[in-house]
Amino acid sequence: MSHVDAATIIDLVEQRMPESARETYQQHLAACQHCGEEYDFWWTFLSGLGPSRLTDAPNDLIDECIAMFPKTKRPFAGFQRARILFDSFRQPLPAMGMRGGSADSRRLVIRVDDLDVHIRISGKQYCRTIQGQLLFLDSKELIDDAQISLCILGRANQLTSTNTYGEFRFDGVPGGPAYFLINLSSQGRIAQFSIKEDSDAIQC
Secondary structure, eight states, X not given: OOOOOHHHHHHXXXXXXXXXXXXXXXXXXXXXXXXXXXXXXXHHHHHHTSOOOOOOOOHHHHHHHHHTSOOOOOOOOOEEOOEEEEETTTSOGGGGTOOOOOTTOEEXXXXXXXXXXXXXXXXXXXXXXXXXXXXXXXXXXXXXXOEEEEEETTSOOEEEEOOTTSEEEEEEEOSSOEEEEEEETTTTEEEEEEEOSSGGGOBO
């Protein structure tokens, strides 16, 4: 008999071979040093892959270990779509009870789930100032250090963060549609929307 291949030896170790064939191979393994060493190798290797005898730690010990570390942040919930609640280009300013503004400024309120984004756009067409504030609905929680990215097509992105009152500001913003990306890392959420200059072409 020629040397026994590895697949057959594995069947022998795992006892998946009929008894009649097993006796023949065992006689060969006893007489052939090469195959005997091969069998010993696979027996040692496969024995090490057996089920672990370890037991689970006690539940109270697991709880103590978990308590040693801060709670993880809520998993990222994905992009949240926005809708416009108010636009001074479309509605009279008093309709929302907002503070007055100059005729050359535009005010908007954009809602993303339980978040309101108040925005004021003022200044000349080629050099605008965009001021805003993030506010949660029915909550006194302040939005501190949210990351906000502003993109004007063909221009480098501008980045800023909200202060302790959820306020933010961009200066020297050129004309064109303004694309906002608000990263609420503490909430595991990202809001995105765009504001076009034509009141009939506003997108969220």
